[in-house]
Amino acid sequence: MKKITAIVFALIAATTFIYAEGQKDNSDIPAFDPNKEYNLSIGGYGDLEIAYRAVFETEEFKSKYPNINIEYQMADFDGHHNRLTTVLAAGEATNDIEALEVGYIAKFVEGGGLTNLASAPFNGQEVGKDIVKFAMANATTRKGNLVAMPVDIAPAVLFYRKSLADKAGIDFDNLKSWDEFIEVSKKLVADSDGDGTVDKFAIPHASEVAMMPLNGGKSGWFNKKGQALEPKEKFISSLELVRDIRQAGIDGDLAAWTGPWTQSFADGTVAAIVNGAWFGGSLKSWIAPDLAGDWRVAYLPGKTYAFQGGTYLSIPQNVPAEQKAAAWEIIKYLTTTANAQLTTFKTIDAYPALTTVYDTPIMHEPVPYFGGQKVREIYADVAKHIPSDTVTEYDAAVLAVFNNAITDVIVNGVTPEDAYQKALKEIAVIAD
Numbered sequence: 001m002k003k004i005t006a007i008v009f010a011l012i013a014a015t016t017f018i019y020a021e022g023q024k025d026n027s028d029i030p031a032f033d034p035n036k037e038y039n040l041s042i043g044g045y046g047d048l049e050i051a052y053r054a055v056f057e058t059e060e061f062k063s064k065y066p067n068i069n070i071e072y073q074m075a076d077f078d079g080h081h082n083r084l085t086t087v088l089a090a091g092e093a094t095n096d097i098e099a100l101e102v103g104y105i106a107k108f109v110e111g112g113g114l115t116n117l118a119s120a121p122f123n124g125q126e127v128g129k130d131i132v133k134f135a136m137a138n139a140t141t142r143k144g145n146l147v148a149m150p151v152d153i154a155p156a157v158l159f160y161r162k163s164l165a166d167k168a169g170i171d172f173d174n175l176k177s178w179d180e181f182i183e184v185s186k187k188l189v190a191d192s193d194g195d196g197t198v199d200k201f202a203i204p205h206a207s208e209v210a211m212m213p214l215n216g217g218k219s220g221w222f223n224k225k226g227q228a229l230e231p232k233e234k235f236i237s238s239l240e241l242v243r244d245i246r247q248a249g250i251d252g253d254l255a256a257w258t259g260p261w262t263q264s265f266a267d268g269t270v271a272a273i274v275n276g277a278w279f280g281g282s283l284k285s286w287i288a289p290d291l292a293g294d295w296r297v298a299y300l301p302g303k304t305y306a307f308q309g310g311t312y313l314s315i316p317q318n319v320p321a322e323q324k325a326a327a328w329e330i331i332k333y334l335t336t337t338a339n340a341q342l343t344t345f346k347t348i349d350a351y352p353a354l355t356t357v358y359d360t361p362i363m364h365e366p367v368p369y370f371g372g373q374k375v376r377e378i379y380a381d382v383a384k385h386i387p388s389d390t391v392t393e394y395d396a397a398v399l400a401v402f403n404n405a406i407t408d409v410i411v412n413g414v415t416p417e418d419a420y421q422k423a424l425k426e427i428a429v430i431a432d
Helices: 002-021 048-056 059-064 077-090 102-109 133-137 162-168 178-188 212-217 232-248 259-267 278-287 321-336 338-348 375-385 395-412 416-430
Strands: 038-045 068-075 097-101 149-161 272-276 295-298 307-314
Touching: 038 048, 038 077, 038 321, 048 059, 048 068, 048 321, 048 338, 059 338, 068 077, 068 321, 077 097, 077 102, 097 102, 097 321, 102 307, 102 395, 133 149, 133 307, 149 162, 149 278, 149 321, 149 338, 149 375, 162 178, 162 295, 178 232, 212 232, 212 307, 232 395, 232 416, 259 278, 272 278, 272 307, 278 295, 295 375, 307 321, 321 338, 395 416
Parallel strands: 038 068, 038 097
Antiparallel strands: 097 307, 149 272, 149 295, 149 307
């Protein structure tokens, strides 16, 4: 607990300067000038540069913004977010637009450092009226400030291999509860080579399921009254779920993104995984490209609605005023135009945050990789039903605490009740 507390206190100290800087208004921002040439930079991670380059090469964009030139500063996922956290805390120069994964929004949502896009001249809440509601809520502070705009989301679903499910006599498509999921998944567990060691499992790791009853674990750690881990039953159910999965022996205890974890989807070690819609792109592009036609998508058991990832675009507070108007034009275009949203989706399988594209023809097309299943219709339905939760500046630290509780239950045999109570005590120190 001392280590966690020290980390949190360091984060609070680092954001004190950021908060003060974040209180500036936007009255000094000049209007976007279509006759002026702008040179903007975007900071991001992963395949975002590939997607945005594709957008900016479209005729629609080039005809609308011939006066905007774009440069990129890309890094791996952790490197990008670590850089951004450091430069914001130090008040140093940033890119004009900075991408954020949804899990990092909480670090800035109350602490400042990012321009309030809700106020004039941006009026982001109105501009984003057609963006899925939960995603807008995740970037909105308790005071109503909007610190970033959602550009893509990741509705959570169950990916599974049909051939393995059929062989075991399992129907993953209409599971009424997580208890039913555990029960049917036992049929997938096997010692395939007869050496006395189980080598076939339902899913890679119990912890990957833990956040599904908690809306993906990206928000909602405090209720509207500021009480942590309430209602209690919801958080206890998460801990009970991972306990029951591990005790049932249906997970392979494979750490995420390790070699064995990645290989498990191609070699049949596991038959399913709970993840965000983006994982479908990873399956077909590099994890299991040879299994086209065998993978399928189902709703989470009991039609649990949650998300697992998502990208947001922000304008740091210290970006020069004359750059902000142009940066906002780019963010508006990427987040609220059908061309940008669909181009990004076609390029890197990042599911659109803009609800008005959910009824376009491509969203109803059968997907060959998933055996002709119309998986995007499932993604859209999940996205529309994901609840909006409260986001606070403590969310990242609380997530770390709850992850420790999950580990205690899975690895150390701690009861869900005891793990919950321990987590509450640690959170009380953090959010006192």
